[in-house]
Amino acid sequence: MTTLVLVSHPHLADSTSQQFLKASLPANEDIIWEHIESQPTLDVAKEQDQLRHADRIILQFPLYWYAAPAGLKQWEDTVLTRTFVYGDHRYPLADKELGIVVTTGMPGKAFQRGGAEQITLDAALAPLAAVAERAKMTWLPIFAIHQFAYLEEPEKLQLVVDYQRYLTQEQPDSLGDRQTWFAERLPEMIKQLPPEQQATGRLIEAEFAQQKDDIDALADTLSLIKEQEDD
Amino acid sequence: MTEHAQWLQLQIDKLAEQQGKFTDRAFWLALAELVREQERRSDQLRGEVDGRTWRPDRW
Numbered sequence: 001m002t003t004l005v006l007v008s009h010p011h012l013a014d015s016t017s018q019q020f021l022k023a024s025l026p027a028n029e030d031i032i033w034e035h036i037e038s039q040p041t042l043d044v045a046k047e048q049d050q051l052r053h054a055d056r057i058i059l060q061f062p063l064y065w066y067a068a069p070a071g072l073k074q075w076e077d078t079v080l081t082r083t084f085v086y087g088d089h090r091y092p093l094a095d096k097e098l099g100i101v102v103t104t105g106m107p108g109k110a111f112q113r114g115g116a117e118q119i120t121l122d123a124a125l126a127p128l129a130a131v132a133e134r135a136k137m138t139w140l141p142i143f144a145i146h147q148f149a150y151l152e153e154p155e156k157l158q159l160v161v162d163y164q165r166y167l168t169q170e171q172p173d174s175l176g177d178r179q180t181w182f183a184e185r186l187p188e189m190i191k192q193l194p195p196e197q198q199a200t201g202r203l204i205e206a207e208f209a210q211q212k213d214d215i216d217a218l219a220d221t222l223s224l225i226k227e228q229e230d231d
Numbered sequence: 232m233t234e235h236a237q238w239l240q241l242q243i244d245k246l247a248e249q250q251g252k253f254t255d256r257a258f259w260l261a262l263a264e265l266v267r268e269q270e271r272r273s274d275q276l277r278g279e280v281d282g283r284t285w286r287p288d289r290w
Contacts, residue, residue: 024254158264160257175272182262189258193246200246207239208262211269218276225283 002030003167004054005101008061008072010037017103017148020156021060026164028188037071047079052092057137058167059128060101066117066124068102076131085135094136099166100125101143108146140171179212236270 005025009018012035025031032050036042051057061068085093102121110116111124121142122129132139143166151159165173169181186208190201232240240263247259 024257027254154260157253157257157260160254161261175268178265179269182265185258186262189255192255197246197249200242204239204243204246204262208266208269211266211273215269215272215276218273218280221280222276222283225280229283 001055001168002032002053003056003058004050005031005033005058005060005167006036006072006075007034008036008059008069008075010069010071012037015062017062017145018060020148020159021101021163024160024163026168029168031167036075042075042078044079044081047075048084048092051079051096054096056097056099056140056167057093058099058101061103063102063104063121063124066119068125068128080131080135085131091136096137097140097171098128098132098135098137099140099143100128101145101163101166103145103148105147108144111144138171140166141173175215179208183209183212232270236266239266 007018007022009015012018022033025033032054034050059068059072061072064070067073081087085091102125104111104121106117111119111121113120121144125142129139143163145159165178165181170177186201186205190198190205193201243259243263243266247256247263250256250259
């Protein structure tokens with residue numbers, strides 16, 4: 001899967017959350033990362049090519065006044081031309097996934113009716129969802145990072161992998177898809193371990209696979225029982 | 232949690248601790264969390280199989 005990550009931030013170097021996310025990008029994956037505001041001029045043909053080539057497109061930005069920064073809007077207005085998105089009834093972005101990684105200074109609970117912000121992120125970012133709809137893209141559930149500065153180390157460790165999975169894991173985010181994501185990456189992770197740790201790594205991999213098989217077998221048994229109950 | 236599951240958790244946690252790179256440690260710790268989820272799901276599925284098999288009305 002090719003994932004295109006388009007980051008919009010007016011002062012990227014000063015943003016600890018954006019620097020953290022950049023350092024968390026999964027290695028050995030087909031990921032194109034671009035900072036919109038760093039482009040001297042937007043090369044429309046190149047931007048559109050990148051979009052055509054990607055399977056999943058991620059728009060990543062801090063929330064400014066319940067919207068993306070101006071740089072992203074400028075990118076949309078320049079790159080997403082009518083002819084490109086739906087002109088001539090060709091839809092080059094159809095069936096691609098559009099994901100949003102948004103950072104906020106307020107806690108998650110603020111983004112609901114009755115909360116401090118009185119608006120959900122789904123509602124605030126509805127214009128982006130409308131673009132996805134118009135382009136016949138699949139909208140992924142928003143990946144929100146609230147109050148990054150307050151996260152403790154265990155939460156940051158969790159964020160690394162949650163973010164990587166949002167960029168590269170099959171959706172929906174089910175136990176089955178999570179298991180597949182880890183199973184696919186385990187051999188490479190084991191190979192990177194120092195020699196004295198590799199045996200433990202392989203043992204963990206085998207146990208993990210066994211647990212997965214057990215769950216599959218139990219699920220099969222259960223559907224058989226349910227079928228018989230229906231008879 | 233069974234003794235075996237506890238042992239597996241310990242192995243993964245130990246491996247995670249030994250990783251110098253933050254993103255590598257994150258991977259192994261997230262795997263440990265997923266293994267806990269597998270354990271819960273297995274228990275729940277086993278419970279449901281038992282519950283549905285226990286049908287006195289069909290004795």
